[in-house]
Amino acid sequence: MITLTQKETSLLQDSKKQEEICIEKYERYSSEASDPQLQDLFRQLGSKEREHLNSINQILSGTVPNVNAGGQGNQQQMQQQMQQKMQAMPQLQAQSAVSGNQSKSDAYLCTDALSTEKHVSAVYDTAIFEFKDASIRQVLNHIQKEEQEHGEKIYNYMAQHGMYN
Template sequence: MPLQLTQKERTLLEDQKTHEEICIQKYTNYAQQAKDPQLKQLFNQYASQEQQHYDTINQLLQGQQPILGGNQGQDLQQQTQQIQSQPQAGMTYQDDAVLCTDMLMTEKFVSGTYDTAIFESANSPVRQALQHIQKEEQQHGEGIFNYMQQHGMYNPQ
């Protein structure tokens, strides 16, 4: 049975779709610009995940209930930890720090907009899909934060 979206859900999903498009573009472009191969890999991985988010939102907008991978988030977290635990050259690139800072700000913003969309959704399958995506967005933020901290780009006090 197709999902019957409210007008509000449709509007919020269109907004999230736009956010995902921008995340895909940024991660893809930043992966090309990053100096550190480890950061390139991290950004490429996140670009791929953002594409999955985009596809999920498209499915919702078409009235389809998306199939959510139960352990995708866990796989993503393990892959991120593997990337971050690889040997480091010990060199910090200033340009990479700017890319990371921008993506961390972007992930904070996008995660917050998912909060609103989740609370404003009338359909349980929509809420569940958005919660799944938001969890992965938060994992992206955590991965970037950890990368920055490990490379001396971010020092929370």
């Protein structure tokens, strides 16, 4: 059982709120996006954010989650699935003509999601330096790394679809 300082608890509460916002956004954005590939990306990212929220809740309840068990394989599988979908993209684009408004809407969703990921990563950056327990810092560092990977996936999608200038 771990004991948290008031400051550590406050930082975790902030992180918890950010994860809840991410989950809400990705659930909403997956239904609002017009591109099925983007819908799937948002669903996958939302699922990872839910894992982050669970980790934060475990720490708040006094236990340190094991972030290394099984996560690497799932991450590699998720990356492989996204690469396959990106490779299939030319066929998908040829099959469906997306209107300019839908494309602008998807670009807005991506821009907002990328901005959110940048912010959340910064929240974790601050928190990492404030925890005395090395195992908690490791969990927070793991989450921050995944947040950065989320940003990279969104950026890659945007770059492939001409949304990032």
